[in-house]
Amino acid sequence: MENQLYYGDNLRVLREYIKDESVDLIYLDPPFNSKADYNVLFREPTGEPSQAQIVAFEDTWHWTEETERAYQKIMETAPPQVVNMMKAFREFLERNDMLAYLTMMCIRLLELKRVLKPTGSIYLHCNPTASHYLKVLMDAVFDHKNFRNEIVWCYRGGGVPKKDFARKHDIILRYTKSNNYYFNVDAVRIPYSEESQQRLRYKARAFREKRVYESYEPNPLGKHPEDWWVMQPIMPSDKERLGYPTQKPEALLERIILASSREGDVVLDPFCGCGTTIAVAHRLNRKWIGIDITHLAINLIKWRLKTTFNLSAGKDYKVIGEPVDLSGARELASQDRFQFQWWALSLVDARPYADKKRGADKGIDGVVYFYADKDKLGKAIVQVKSGKVSVKDVRELLSVVEREKAQMGIFITLEKPTKQMLEEASKAGFYSCNITGRQFPKLQVITIEELLSGKRPDVPYQISPYKQAPREDIISTRQNSLL
Numbered sequence: 001m002e003n004q005l006y007y008g009d010n011l012r013v014l015r016e017y018i019k020d021e022s023v024d025l026i027y028l029d030p031p032f033n034s035k036a037d038y039n040v041l042f043r044e045p046t047g048e049p050s051q052a053q054i055v056a057f058e059d060t061w062h063w064t065e066e067t068e069r070a071y072q073k074i075m076e077t078a079p080p081q082v083v084n085m086m087k088a089f090r091e092f093l094e095r096n097d098m099l100a101y102l103t104m105m106c107i108r109l110l111e112l113k114r115v116l117k118p119t120g121s122i123y124l125h126c127n128p129t130a131s132h133y134l135k136v137l138m139d140a141v142f143d144h145k146n147f148r149n150e151i152v153w154c155y156r157g158g159g160v161p162k163k164d165f166a167r168k169h170d171i172i173l174r175y176t177k178s179n180n181y182y183f184n185v186d187a188v189r190i191p192y193s194e195e196s197q198q199r200l201r202y203k204a205r206a207f208r209e210k211r212v213y214e215s216y217e218p219n220p221l222g223k224h225p226e227d228w229w230v231m232q233p234i235m236p237s238d239k240e241r242l243g244y245p246t247q248k249p250e251a252l253l254e255r256i257i258l259a260s261s262r263e264g265d266v267v268l269d270p271f272c273g274c275g276t277t278i279a280v281a282h283r284l285n286r287k288w289i290g291i292d293i294t295h296l297a298i299n300l301i302k303w304r305l306k307t308t309f310n311l312s313a314g315k316d317y318k319v320i321g322e323p324v325d326l327s328g329a330r331e332l333a334s335q336d337r338f339q340f341q342w343w344a345l346s347l348v349d350a351r352p353y354a355d356k357k358r359g360a361d362k363g364i365d366g367v368v369y370f371y372a373d374k375d376k377l378g379k380a381i382v383q384v385k386s387g388k389v390s391v392k393d394v395r396e397l398l399s400v401v402e403r404e405k406a407q408m409g410i411f412i413t414l415e416k417p418t419k420q421m422l423e424e425a426s427k428a429g430f431y432s433c434n435i436t437g438r439q440f441p442k443l444q445v446i447t448i449e450e451l452l453s454g455k456r457p458d459v460p461y462q463i464s465p466y467k468q469a470p471r472e473d474i475i476s477t478r479q480n481s482l483l
Ligand SMILES: C[S@@+](CC[C@H](N)C(=O)[O-])C[C@H]1O[C@@H](n2cnc3c(N)ncnc32)[C@H](O)[C@@H]1O
Pocket: 008, 009, 010, 011, 029, 030, 031, 056, 057, 244, 245, 246, 247, 248, 249, 270, 271, 272, 273, 274, 275, 276, 277, 291, 292, 293, 294, 297
């Protein structure tokens, strides 16, 4: 099997592409129903926090027509224990946001069960907002007999509420598909604490001196980990941090993947975010499948795989679901304007600018940074248009370039530009770049069709929009557990 990265809704991807009983391990970290928006934090090339804090995904669930359809589908097709449990939830919760969330989870968990091998394991990452309901749901879908652990991931840091204990743990529900499953504790043993080492030494001496009958020999590979794990979450200064909200630490995934899969096994993450599961699975020689509905996440994963392992999309792994031709691009633009824009920006390696969902964009959709002089950065303002375009748009971009004191402007259009537009762009003249000693057209108009056929805007040495992911050869093995 080739490694696969899917851009799209996991329900559709699972149904259309993932075969029955083809996956050994599933880790899923879905949005939690915390009623929050999650912003991707971009940084200016200078290291300053950037204005571009984009809502990558929202996790507020509402009862919509789609949820009603999913609920009906569960009623018609799910096994009786799942139907009864969902009916009970509906009676108790009525049609509220929590029921919408559970319905959306239920229909996906049924698909995940289908694709899991009989010897496979599933780890569902959630938090106390919904973990109690999700455990009941998992019992119904996977059977309570296949419940293995409720792992409590504890951490420190961040804010504390005034009148409650600080909420500093997540829950990871571990189930298997049957009771014939793979689990390798030796791959994840952790060091004994100084205290337990002392206790073991004392007990061994007591045994030698025949004061007790049982000896407690420490395992040379370390201690069997408990179901509570103390690991630090990704901190702002962390080398691993890529700026994607809710990014999980690699150490957490490392423990899950090592314990519940072998080399060559297939690991699936249907809510893969910035690709933590994928990066760790790849490093540990597992095959992987990642799915995410946000194009920012897909692009970040591609970047992570390139900078960490030197993997190229299309060559070293498959990318499915991104537009590959004009009609695909048109379809994406008609479904979701923002996703289209993020996808178009990714084609020119621009960082998205500001948050259009929340406020005015001042005529800037993205920015491309480049080296203009020895210690000076230059920037090109990017605008993306999916509708009708005219010469007015080119003039407008030119005025934004001037207002922002940018060196260049890039106009990306889905529709063909008019002759007038191209003439207006060429009238803008050239930008002379000292570092390359060359002139670059100040205002460039480029179509999606041209971008899809490999053409790129002519820009001096460009700076990547993302933070460099730590390279594979400098990732040390982490012993992140504290006893
Ligand atoms: C909590 S984040 C996962 C973070 C990830 N574990 C990491 O380390 O980066 C949840 C992800 O689920 C994605 N998502 C939400 N609904 C989805 C759906 N229906 N299909 C696929 N992905 C979805 C969001 O775009 C988001 O990236």
